[in-house]
Amino acid sequence: MEWIVLGASGFVGSAVVAELRSRGIAVREVAAPRFHSDASSPEQVLAEASLSDGAAAARKLMARAFAGAQVVVNAAGLATPGDAGSPALTGANALLPVVAAMAAADAGVPRMVHLSSAAVQGHRAELDESADRTPFSGYSRSKALGEESLALLAASTEGVAPTETVVLRATSVQGPQRPTTAALARLAASPLASVAAPGTAATPVSSINALAWFTAETGLFAGAVPGIVLQPWEGMTVSAVLEAAGGKRPLVLPRWLTRATVSAGYALSTVAGGRLHGAVRRVELMWFGQSQRPGWAELAGLRPQPSVQQVLQQARQARA
Incomplete structure (x- = not known):
């Protein structure tokens, strides 16, 4: 091989x-x-x-x-x-x-x-x-x-x-040495760290360890593999991600306020030619997360060992 x-x-x-x-x-x-x-x-x-x-x-x-x-x-x-x-x-x-x-x-x-x-x-x-x-x-x-x-x-x-x-x-892959993960740790430790109530929404934030494992398992799989497969969910919620990365509980904001803010952000980005869409989307994911439908990995029994919490904690400790 x-x-x-x-x-x-x-x-x-x-x-x-x-x-x-x-x-x-x-x-x-x-x-x-x-x-x-x-x-x-x-x-x-x-x-x-x-x-x-x-x-x-x-x-x-x-x-x-x-x-x-x-x-x-x-x-x-x-x-x-x-x-x-x-x-x-x-x-x-x-x-x-x-x-x-x-x-x-x-x-x-x-x-x-x-x-x-x-x-x-x-x-x-x-x-x-x-x-x-x-x-x-x-x-x-x-x-x-x-x-x-x-x-x-x-x-x-x-x-x-x-x-x-x-x-x-x-999905949203994190690693201890990745700049985007370091940025997440800084945000999570700041007063801006917040989630939409009640803060239990699932998030696709994942670890590089799990992605590498799943890539290997996909390549090694003995049978036919679908044309599109999704990296499995590692079980994190929006609150758990910010707490692991920042070492403190995030602020829980009213859902109506966060939804109105996101809508206003996208409207402003549209006026600006879409240049702010990426930033607004990152805030939307922090507040509301994004769920995943179980797919081929779950059917094939290919669930990696969750390690995103440890990865985020390592990024937090690197800031200390």
């Missing part, structure tokens, strides 16, 4: 590599090519992946690097939730996954696990494993375009026995 990890030096990729090697699995770390793309539809992404000289050259190089592997994990991409959108985002989060899937098929790799984001479902009250996507930011739109392009690629190669491509939607 030998695996390829694209983006192995990044936050998620390095954790996946460590998890695999702890299981005795051989890992080849492959540097991901950098693409820039102006594509705005899955059809344009596939056309660029098939016809552009840069994509064709990268596809050949990756196919050679993938030869003999059983699983490819694409952990590469740009994780910039506040970005308004750019050719670099589209290239990294939409074009690269398609070129990597094509290269995996060229090399005869049985399965590719593509790390996507639950952000593609935007403001939904409940995350699930459906193809329903409602992105709300440049980052989430680039991730959604990557998913749509991979789905179109799979449909266009029907009957050709392509590589089985699994889109794994990571």
Whole structure:
């Protein structure tokens, strides 16, 4: 058993590599090519992946690097939730996954696990494993375009026995050394730390440990895996997250006040051309959380050991 990890030096990729090697699995770390793309539809992404000289050259190089592997994990991409959108985002989060899937098929790799984001479902009250996507930011739109392009690629190669491509939607992944986790710890320790009453809403805040474990289990699974799987919930509520990260109980605000504030924030962002949507969404998640519908992982018995509370506590202690 030998695996390829694209983006192995990044936050998620390095954790996946460590998890695999702890299981005795051989890992080849492959540097991901950098693409820039102006594509705005899955059809344009596939056309660029098939016809552009840069994509064709990268596809050949990756196919050679993938030869003999059983699983490819694409952990590469740009994780910039506040970005308004750019050719670099589209290239990294939409074009690269398609070129990597094509290269995996060229090399005869049985399965590719593509790390996507639950952000593609935007403001939904409940995350699930459906193809329903409602992105709300440049980052989430680039991730959604990557998913749509991979789905179109799979449909266009029907009957050709392509590589089985699994889109794994990571939730709000935290790690002790991650800047976004450090920012969460600062917020949780501040007077701004608050939740909408009663403060018991489920939240998709999760740990890098659980994501790396679930990625490995998805790649190793002996049977067929659905085209989209969601990282399992680790059991946290909005209040529990802030208390673990900040060391104190958050303020509980009236629900009508928080809902009115969020609505006003989105209205102001719309006037500003959507530039504030990411910030407003982060506040909305802090107050209201977002639930998850149990999916394939629960049916397959693949529930990671919850460790997000420990990760948040480590981030809090790092501030001390």
